[in-house]
Amino acid sequence: DGGITQSPKYLFRKEGQNVTLSCEQNLNHDAMYWYRQDPGQGLRLIYYSQIVNDFQKGDIAEGYSVSREKKESFPLTVTSAQKNPTAFYLCASRQHPAGYTFGSGTRLTVV
Amino acid sequence: AQRVTQPEKLLSVFKGAPVELKCNYSYSGSPELFWYVQYSRQRLQLLLRHISRESIKGFTADLNKGETSFHLKKPFAQEEDSAMYYCALNRRLEGGSEKLVFGKGTKLTVNP
Numbered sequence: 001d002g003g004i005t006q007s008p009k010y011l012f013r014k015e016g017q018n019v020t021l022s023c024e025q026n027l028n029h030d031a032m033y034w035y036r037q038d039p040g041q042g043l044r045l046i047y048y049s050q051i052v053n054d055f056q057k058g059d060i061a062e063g064y065s066v067s068r069e070k071k072e073s074f075p076l077t078v079t080s081a082q083k084n085p086t087a088f089y090l091c092a093s094r095q096h097p098a099g100y101t102f103g104s105g106t107r108l109t110v111v
Numbered sequence: 112a113q114r115v116t117q118p119e120k121l122l123s124v125f126k127g128a129p130v131e132l133k134c135n136y137s138y139s140g141s142p143e144l145f146w147y148v149q150y151s152r153q154r155l156q157l158l159l160r161h162i163s164r165e166s167i168k169g170f171t172a173d174l175n176k177g178e179t180s181f182h183l184k185k186p187f188a189q190e191e192d193s194a195m196y197y198c199a200l201n202r203r204l205e206g207g208s209e210k211l212v213f214g215k216g217t218k219l220t221v222n223p
């Protein structure tokens with residue numbers, strides 16, 4: 001079955017700690033994306049990558065970092081610099097002209 | 112600026128009634144628009160895209176370039192249609208990259 005796998009499903013972070021969210025796809029898609037979903041805000045783009053070893057900041061990149069060492073993997077690190085990290089994080093991929101495919105998400109909570 | 116506006120945060124209808132979820136966009140160029148649906152505790156799913164002009168689960172959406180709208184419609188709502196609906200615009204960037212710009216979503220509740 002082709003798709004996007006995000007892990008973990010739930011993640012708890014202490015103040016001042018960095019955490020990494022995993023996103024893996026076996027769709028052979030070139031482009032991958034990280035979105036943050038907050039109630040009433042819709043989905044906002046954090047980072048995106050069109051090809052391996054290349055990525056660009058989205059609209060709300062501050063406090064986040066990514067890497068794209070392999071085509072199938074696009075991990076997101078939420079750093080201690082992110083002031084309000086509690087949110088639902090969604091990973092997506094796309095190979096034009098198909099639509100975007102989304103993972104099932106990771107819910108991050110700061111404790 | 113390219114953006115997507117969903118004016119209704121919440122929409123409530125009765126089962127069997129028609130439903131219309133509004134979406135307006137601003138984009139310089141030929142837009143590529145999508146509707147995504149997110150059922151409770153499930154992943155975001157593609158409902159339809161304007162270029163395929165197909166009907167999914169009885170929903171349709173027509174692109175109106177004059178009114179810059181892409182409203183989602185269904186003639187007879189069902190309780191299982193209760194979900195969060197997002198309208199999204201594919202924005203093409205320099206260098207061939209692209210990204211999806213979302214509206215803030217409309218929560219549809221279909222009452223029995």
